[in-house]
Amino acid sequence: MTTTPTPHPIRLGTRRSLLARTQSGHVADLVRALGREVELVEITSDGDRSQAAGTPLAGTPSTGVFVSALRDALLAGEIDVAVHSLKDLPTYPQEGITLVAVPPREDPRDVVVARDGLTLGELPQGAKVGTGSPRRAAQIQALGLGLDLVGVRGNVDSRIGKVRSGEYDAVVLARAGLARIDRLDEVSEVLDPLQVLPAPGQGALAVECRTDDAEMVALLSGLDDPFTRAAVEAERAVLATLEGGCAAPIGTLAEVVEGEEGVELWVRAVVLSPDGSRAIRLSATGLVDDAAGVGTRLAEEMLAEGAADLNAELNAELNKGDGSDSAAPELDKVHNA
Numbered sequence: 001m002t003t004t005p006t007p008h009p010i011r012l013g014t015r016r017s018l019l020a021r022t023q024s025g026h027v028a029d030l031v032r033a034l035g036r037e038v039e040l041v042e043i044t045s046d047g048d049r050s051q052a053a054g055t056p057l058a059g060t061p062s063t064g065v066f067v068s069a070l071r072d073a074l075l076a077g078e079i080d081v082a083v084h085s086l087k088d089l090p091t092y093p094q095e096g097i098t099l100v101a102v103p104p105r106e107d108p109r110d111v112v113v114a115r116d117g118l119t120l121g122e123l124p125q126g127a128k129v130g131t132g133s134p135r136r137a138a139q140i141q142a143l144g145l146g147l148d149l150v151g152v153r154g155n156v157d158s159r160i161g162k163v164r165s166g167e168y169d170a171v172v173l174a175r176a177g178l179a180r181i182d183r184l185d186e187v188s189e190v191l192d193p194l195q196v197l198p199a200p201g202q203g204a205l206a207v208e209c210r211t212d213d214a215e216m217v218a219l220l221s222g223l224d225d226p227f228t229r230a231a232v233e234a235e236r237a238v239l240a241t242l243e244g245g246c247a248a249p250i251g252t253l254a255e256v257v258e259g260e261e262g263v264e265l266w267v268r269a270v271v272l273s274p275d276g277s278r279a280i281r282l283s284a285t286g287l288v289d290d291a292a293g294v295g296t297r298l299a300e301e302m303l304a305e306g307a308a309d310l311n312a313e314l315n316a317e318l319n320k321g322d323g324s325d326s327a328a329p330e331l332d333k334v335h336n337a
């Protein structure tokens, strides 16, 4: 009689914020549905520590801090799987680590959480709208509503708290984050991508493992959703191509649509001057199999139309350097959150 060895429980690393734990818990459930035991391992990053201690950070930590703590634990063999918000991943790959699965995406749109359930259009001129994202700030300023865009830090809960306490009239957040922590009842408006395009990868999760861990690669690739993966590949190609020539705020959304030739990818993208006064907005369709190509060509077209000049404007703004922590949306610019 032969006995199959009991496989060890899979160690899935998570950061300890509510959103991170919820996202990791969701992926843990997906892995359990494949018939394996999963154990959650909390990884604390420097970014988490300084937030927990209430220490004011010198600028918003680039989310890279959070991503690399999990990747370090993965490479050190402390965990077998890492789960990130895909939009927090840098566009360049990390040696030894494979993006093994991109599970089906949540609704990628941005939302407004405002006092009295107001929409952006219903807020009075001069109303204080909090966001740490230059992408959101530029696109909302471009609506011409006379809103006062101000920086905001902290986790989703504390951002909502700033509206409930009256400190801000509204904040702008990813719908996906609120959906995952079951706070959609806070939403007063879902922003149409025609007006506000989300960040590349927003609403999607990234499941990573070690490239040489054949067992995890085989198991976890079962969690991959090819359409979501194609969409985020196109969006990340837009970002990577524009990042080469341009540091201005970028929004992009790729959607899988039924086209004349079958299933197609429809990609929209915008790059803006920081104050939203100038924007280059284009779209393209292409084959799902050529996702990265569609995104790359779209971004190249945007560069040809002057996307890099918007960058010059951004640099001028950053170099003014009066050191004040004004509403200038300098935060998060690295990853266009």
Ligand SMILES: NCc1[nH]cc(CCC(=O)O)c1CC(=O)O
Pocket: 085, 086, 087, 088, 156, 172, 173, 174, 175, 176, 177, 201, 202, 203, 204, 205, 337
């Ligand atoms: N920038 C931080 C971040 N990273 C992922 C999410 C939400 C979940 C997602 O977009 O997948 C958020 C919060 C937000 O932007 O409101």
